[in-house]
Amino acid sequence: MKDRQTQKIIFLNSYLPRTGHNFVSEALKVFTDHQVLIHNKSETKLSTVLNKYFEISHKQVFFETDKNFLDHLFIDGLRDRILEKSKSNYVMIKDTSFSGVYYLPILFPQDIHIILIRDPYGVFNSLIKGMRFKKSSIKNFIKKVGISLGVYPYYYSKKISNQVLSQMPDLSNKFLLKYEDLVTLDESTLLDLKLLFGTNKPIQNIKDEIDDIEVINSSFVSEINAQNIWDRKPKTNHFNPVKRKGNSYLTRIGIKFGSRKLRKYFNYI
Numbered sequence: 444m445k446d447r448q449t450q451k452i453i454f455l456n457s458y459l460p461r462t463g464h465n466f467v468s469e470a471l472k473v474f475t476d477h478q479v480l481i482h483n484k485s486e487t488k489l490s491t492v493l494n495k496y497f498e499i500s501h502k503q504v505f506f507e508t509d510k511n512f513l514d515h516l517f518i519d520g521l522r523d524r525i526l527e528k529s530k531s532n533y534v535m536i537k538d539t540s541f542s543g544v545y546y547l548p549i550l551f552p553q554d555i556h557i558i559l560i561r562d563p564y565g566v567f568n569s570l571i572k573g574m575r576f577k578k579s580s581i582k583n584f585i586k587k588v589g590i591s592l593g594v595y596p597y598y599y600s601k602k603i604s605n606q607v608l609s610q611m612p613d614l615s616n617k618f619l620l621k622y623e624d625l626v627t628l629d630e631s632t633l634l635d636l637k638l639l640f641g642t643n644k645p646i647q648n649i650k651d652e653i654d655d656i657e658v659i660n661s662s663f664v665s666e667i668n669a670q671n672i673w674d675r676k677p678k679t680n681h682f683n684p685v686k687r688k689g690n691s692y693l694t695r696i697g698i699k700f701g702s703r704k705l706r707k708y709f710n711y712i
Contacts, residue, residue, distance in 0.1 A: 452533075452551060455535055456558055461565075461573075469656050497543075541558075563711070593691075598701065601701040611708070618639060
């Protein structure tokens with residue numbers, strides 16, 4: 444049996460889908476050669492489920508003995524049950540939500556907690572780009588018109604930004620990782636990751652291996668009904684994952700102003 448004390452769980456949480464989880468997971472394998480649980484590309488909503496569990500426990504369970512019994516059933520030994528699914532030194536659990544992130548360092552103090560952020564402008568640009576509204580309805584027609592005029596992207600970005608800000612976790616006991624820093628191979632970030640994971644790999648080797656990662660996120664390619672969503676695609680010379688357009692000018696303007704508050708919080712403006 445693998446010594447559970449030597450194994451580490453990497454909790455990778457971001458605030459929304461389209462923050463570059465899959466690329467970042469692949470990039471971190473350069474340092475750890477970790478295994479993603481349970482599905483290699485999808486998010487395991489552990490922190491979200493934990494948030495619901497403790498919400499119910501705090502609000503609807505009134506006796507300490509009952510709470511202790513429920514914790515015995517669902518919480519005690521949770522780390523061992525996670526790690527028994529893998530023999531790797533590092534395993535990763537991803538979630539595209541800040542919901543429940545508060546509980547992770549409390550329940551897993553010996554593990555690694557990474558908060559992934561990406562410029563909200565790029566995230567919302569990608570989310571809006573992926574909206575289809577295929578069903579014929581007045582509501583969808585209005586949304587399509589609203590997108591083209593920049594009105595819907597503004598209100599959508601503003602609403603979701605406020606939701607993210609309301610769930611913002613304490614960052615003091617977590618490793619804050621910017622998606623753009625990995626894409627641009629920021630040396631300071633790479634050195635911090637070397638230290639975090641204790642890898643002796645030369646920095647230039649790390650840069651070369653990350654730079655060789657092929658495109659694996661569907662938002663990087665033409666999206667048609669999400670077909671072949673997880674297929675790897677070779678990067679091209681014109682591919683720029685940090686500064687992508689993909690929407691009309693008015694749509695981008697709406698996103699820019701709607702996401703301003705969140706962008707300012709994350710120091711992107």
